[in-house]
Amino acid sequence: MRRFLSLGLLCLLLLSVTVTAQAQTSATVDADDAAALELLEALDVRSYPAKGEAIIAILQSDDERARDWLQSLLDGRLQRADDGRFVVVLDNQGRDWPVADALTGEPLGEMSRRDLDRIGINNNLRNQLRSAIAVVDLYSPDVERRRTSATRLLGEVDEELAEPLGELIAAEDDTQVKRRLTQALAIYQVENGELEGVETLKGSLHPRVRVALSRAANDDDPIIADAANEALVSIEQNIKINRGLETLYFGLSLGSVLVLAAIGLAITFGVMGVINMAHGELIMLGAYTTWMMQQLLPGQPGLALILSIPAGFMVAALAGVAIERGVIQFLKGRPLETLLATFGISLILQQLVRTLISPLNRTVITPEWMSGSLVINDALSLTLNRMFVLGFALVVFAALMLIMRRTRLGLEVRAVTQNRAMARSMGIRATRVDIMTFALGSGVAGLAGVALSQLTNVGPNLGQNYIIDSFMVVVFGGVGNLWGTLVAGLSLGIINQVLEPWAGAVLAKIIVLVFIILFIQKRPRGLFPQKGRAAEG
Amino acid sequence: MTTLQRKTHPRTVARFATALITAAVMGASAQAVAQDDDPIKVGILHSLSGTMAISETVLKDTVEMLIEQQNDAGGLLGRQLEAVVVDPASNWPLFAERARELLAQEEVDVIFGNWTSVSRKAVLPVVEELNGLLFYPVQYEGEESSENVFYTGAAPNQQAIPAVEYLINQVGIERFALVGTDYVYPRTTNRILEAFLKDEHGIADEDIMINYTPFGHSDWQNIVAEIRRFGEEGKPTAVISTVNGDANVPFYTELSNQGIDAADIPVIAFSVGEQELTGIDTGPLVGHLAAWNYFMSVDTDENYDFIDAWIDYTGDEMAVTNDPMEAHYIGFNMWAEAVRKAGTTDVDAVKDAIIGVAVPNLSGGYAAMMPNHHITKPVLIGEIQDNGQFDIVWQTPSTVAGDAWSDYLPGSRDLIADWRKPMECGNFNVVNGSCGGSTAAEEAEAALAE
Structure with a gap:
């Protein structure tokens, strides 16, 4: 299920996150804006793969507004006015919408929807954006963000992420985030034929875990296959209840x-x-x-x-x-x-x-x-x-x-x-x-x-x-x-x-x-x- | 008729014929007089009460607005247009009665109307018997072509098939849950789609789930849970929804509450447009899809003008436009163009003149009337946004001509419709080279019922 993020992207992402922290203070505003405008302009293209690349570029930039841009892009609020300015739409009901400048954040009053062009995204980009935001949020001081991020990463861990993940788990003090990250890492281990992962995943009801185990059950290595099968049987029992x-x-x-x-x-x-x-x-x-x-x-x-x-x-x-x-x-x-x-x-x-x-x-x-549901466990909400x-x-x-x-x-x-x-x-x-x-x-x-x-x-x-x-x-x-x-x-x-x-x-x-x-x-x-x-x- | 003639004296027949001819001549002259000052009557046959009022009321308003605009622009053939509105009250037999009233008593020159397929089937024999003109604006299941009906909505090849191809080719979907309301349109569409998925894309039986629910179904807990499990088995999954009308709100509410996200399991709907979304908080539904031939968010000046006119006409700043409204816009302009071309509102003349007529649609192209009484349309895929609008994520490179008879159903794939002279046949069988009459349609229906 490693659908959305390439290895290279993840690698660069992690780099950029650490760099961002240092670079934020030193960058001057003017140079920033010219560069930022260039980054956003790359998003205003027709082809979705090209937009995907522009998103990666934004992530790699050391701009502190990157996460906000990605979030408003995800929400469909990042738009371009007729005069070429990038704006964030604050409320999109009716014919005229209040907007704010995407670069400065300063409110620009109301604009007609005739004069605005949305930077459109589709479901594939939406997935890519969510995964990208999840990786950034893994380092967020906000526990809620880390929780969402950790759940998102189930089944999406790859080689590059697996390594820092071990350190992150050790440093994490929220039990929920810790458990999720451990599971995420274990799924990666199972996919690579490590028996240790199967042990960790025992008893977990998350569908991504089941998918990983079902695949492992058909593994060439009989030890892994048997262990995965055994784990699956008890999980299925639990799911029936x-x-x-x-x-x-x-x-x-x-x-x-x-x-x-x-x-x-x-x-x-x-x-x-x-x-x-x-x-x-x-x-x-x-x-x-x-x-x-x-x-x-x-x-x-x-x-x-x-x-x-x-x-x-x-x-x-x-x-x-x-x-x-x-x-x-x-x-x-x-x-x-x-x-x-x-x-x-x-x-x-x-x-x-x-x-x-x-x-x-x-x-x-x-x-x-x-709204939403009360989560009892991974199989019942x-x-x-x-x-x-x-x-x-x-x-x-x-x-x-x-x-x-x-x-x-x-x-x-x-x-x-x-x-x-x-x-x-x-x-x-x-x-x-x-x-x-x-x-x-x-x-x-x-x-x-x-x-x-x-x-x-x-x-x-x-x-x-x-x-x-x-x-x-x-x-x-x-x-x-x-x-x-x-x-x-x-x-x-x-x-x-x-x-x-x-x-x-x-x-x-x-x-x-x-x-x-x-x-x-x-x-x-x-x-x-x-x-x-x-x-x- | 033959037995009657045999029994009647020849002289009586002759006298009767003379009387008929005289009447016809007098009628014609009366009509000629009428053409100069009487308004052209446009019948509107949409439910204004009952279950379908939710969808059909706006279509009545649309036609009235178009008539008003036409009158402001000087009318048609120098005559004013007049709307004749009747209310069939979401009652299928009443549709037939009201259609008869429009044609026989009001003597309207054209009818714009119907939403559900079953109401169209009820009206069909009346329109054919009294030789009327009916413009039908809603996407439907195909397998029909009538000399007197013009289908300005999408046939399955203009909506369902391109939508599924988008899911397979662009999104990479491998499993399909076909969920629909239990009546003729979803059943026929799903049958076509099932055949298409299996034959053209080699999708296995276990990767297709089909589920039908009654009209107005409000408890979706189990079905949504089933869809969730169906999608959790590792393959990219999508839901193709032909759920109709009121059942959609509880369906989407349950989807969002059970946390089914469009990025995990997208739902593509064929009956959900801007109008239907006005009853739903779309925040949790962002990214779910719909396939239509028009969206309100289409970025063209024609469309913005249409929207502005509509908002001014309704006086409602938040009024939305949708696909069947565009279909009426196209149908009305085509009819007006054909009347101008024929120089008369006479049904037979308009029927011949309209084939080949092309008028602008709202998405920046042209719609042309084909010989099978279907029109050319672009196919658009839109993703739901949090303001109840759709963002167009994909569209066919050119317009697609409507196909009355599906290529994916046995019994139907050999049929074509062509109402030009000399063929003038709605179900011509290209294999045995004959106009099948009712038998071919019955065969197709029998194949459906299997």
């Missing part, structure tokens, strides 16, 4: 999405018995609230997301009240009409969003702390956004359980659903309870929307994709039972993810649906049927 855990996490994550989408419905449909086809659009409203909040608080996506939780709840709850007061209350006890009327409402809401906001998807930014959604679903569920079991509202809701006439004669205002319950269910749908805005499109069709799944979960779990919704959602998620690798996404979905149909045939009241008087509904 990790893969199982990964599937479980995928299942729980999909399940939590299903639970979130369905739990509001479990209240409006399950507890109140209203078939609300506009449930999906209430979810959509929650997601749009998140987008709206991010528009109101530009630059603070995290804060906006947190504020969206109460806001999304309120917006969806108010919409729910409007639907209940405007339509559903007149259709009490007529499920078919309710179904049709709410279906109509769902279409109206969708088109309203299309007309008022846009038929296009809206960008909801994921805050920094929710859990995506952070989904982990937050999983946690959020459980919190929402717990809060709902508390409301239904421990508050006066919950008590009244249960009383009204069990026996409306009796509850009313006991002095409970059934109409008010209806409104509150519907608002609660709708509000929870809004919360689901806030969470889903982090996983999927925020567009007019968002709700449509979840309405069928929501009904499926509620019916499967047992109408009127919140625990049923939780268990049904999570187990359907896991079943789906276990089936998907060998059946494919389309077939897995069909199998799950068939399974639910058969299950409902056998147990019409779902997983957790309501017992006693509450069962009459």
Whole structure:
């Protein structure tokens, strides 16, 4: 996998790094700029191999700005204006962009994108740039940079780098960097048929290690081949376990999405018995609230997301009240009409969003702390956004359980659903309870929307994709039972993810649906049927 | 018809024919009068509601803008143009009804419309029956050529095949994951690509992974993990994505969250353009690829003028342009040029006049209408940038002519389409030298279904 850096380049690189440190102070500014301009001009050519050579030249120069140039080249921000000046684009949204001079760093105001030509790079150059920056960063005082750099070098060590690497490992005091560099060196050793490397790599789950070992397993030397094979067997075992855990996490994550989408419905449909086809659009409203909040608080996506939780709840709850007061209350006890009327409402809401906001998807930014994944080991990492959604679903569920079991509202809701006439004669205002319950269910749908805005499109069709799944979960779990919704959602998620690798996404979905149909045939009241008087509904 | 004639008295037939001729003459004279002052009607058949509204609404706006520009420049043949907009609401059967409405009731002179292949297939018989003109602006799977349809989007040889050759020759990819939405366009394209990879480049079975997902698929965890493992086995790997519409946002989000970097496993998409990227934070996607015939970042004055006009028309400073919009731009100008050449908007005259018409495209070259009703286009490969734009990293040295019938599928490779006289055939079989009619198309479809 030594794809990107030639031996010579690396050698020169290491030299230049040491030279740079000494030369920085002595160079005069004027001579520097002329030379620097020449270096940058070499980048402004059409051919990518020529640009590659220009990058090497920049690395070999003793210019202290080299790393910054390479980084802005990597980010696509290094551009050339019509007057020949090299600039760094600070923000590339819209028609006019603020820029700064690449040589002096001094801001130059805004320039039109018509007048700017980007120094383009492709994926091969991107790889070359990253490897180059990694080698420079190996000597960086910043631990984070050294960590990234060390991971990058796995499988990319060659003869020239192997030698200083030994010294670097000895001098390194960060254990993570040390371990990575040792592995990187070991891969190089394995590739050169040294048994010592195989020993070091035992138990490592990194894919580059596996590739190196699989190659070594076919080595001519039987001792190396056997050792590599042995190491591979235990690694494969370990990977299988990790893969199982990964599937479980995928299942729980999909399940939590299903639970979130369905739990509001479990209240409006399950507890109140209203078939609300506009449930999906209430979810959509929650997601749009998140987008709206991010528009109101530009630059603070995290804060906006947190504020969206109460806001999304309120917006969806108010919409729910409007639907209940405007339509559903007149259709009490007529499920078919309710179904049709709410279906109509769902279409109206969708088109309203299309007309008022846009038929296009809206960008909801994921805050920094929710992007990427939590690395457990080299074979298992859990995506952070989904982990937050999983946690959020459980919190929402717990809060709902508390409301239904421990508050006066919950008590009244249960009383009204069990026996409306009796509850009313006991002095409970059934109409008010209806409104509150519907608002609660709708509000929870809004919360689901806030969470889903982090996983999927925020567009007019968002709700449509979840309405069928929501009904499926509620019916499967047992109408009127919140625990049923939780268990049904999570187990359907896991079943789906276990089936998907060998059946494919389309077939897995069909199998799950068939399974639910058969299950409902056998147990019409779902997983957790309501017992006693509450069962009459 | 034959049984009817046998039963009817000859004199009745004669009288009926006379009446018909009279009507036709009167109609023609009425039309001649109409040509002087009535506007030319341009039908727009794009979904403004439902799932496809996300992509099709901007195309409606594009045609309206082009009409406005044409009118400002004095119209066409001295007449003004008038847009007739209908909404087929992302509903395939409704597309056929709306097309019939446009042609039979509104009597439009030309239709610009459709996005999905299935909607085009629904409209096709109507346009052929009523002898209309349809300009279809979206890249599609090929295997079709109709006398009444002009395909201004890319055929597979103008997008998919050059893209794969770029991956193999320029990037050095040896393993391919073909990921697509489960419907006709991805399935046909992937079938062509699979045959192409195996036959032309000797890629082994185990180095090709094919995966289909339902429309609007939102849970990509497993598939992305599978792609990651597929790419970790030591050979340079790429993903060829024919994932359509809404499913792309969760797909790309999952890719970036699971840390699949474009430099390790690049994803090249055939259905993701600037429009689709407006819903995504593209920071983590830098370097992933798309193959189109136009990008908004194309550095030509024609393109900047088009973008400025579009921004002024929409009033949105951040409005983006994309490939199907350019296809409408080309299609509209070709049609206008053909009308000028023919001196009339009569469908048959325009149909004959348009073949060979060449108009400027937005990437600094010319697009010409070929006899098979497809056009010539350059193929561009772009890498996604952090501002939702594409940086063009490669392009074909010259334009490529669209091929209606793929050379890589059995049953289809012997067919050509040529709508010039005297051939006038959409599926001429060069082996047995006959116009195959429907049988050849069916054979090709049967070969696909295998």
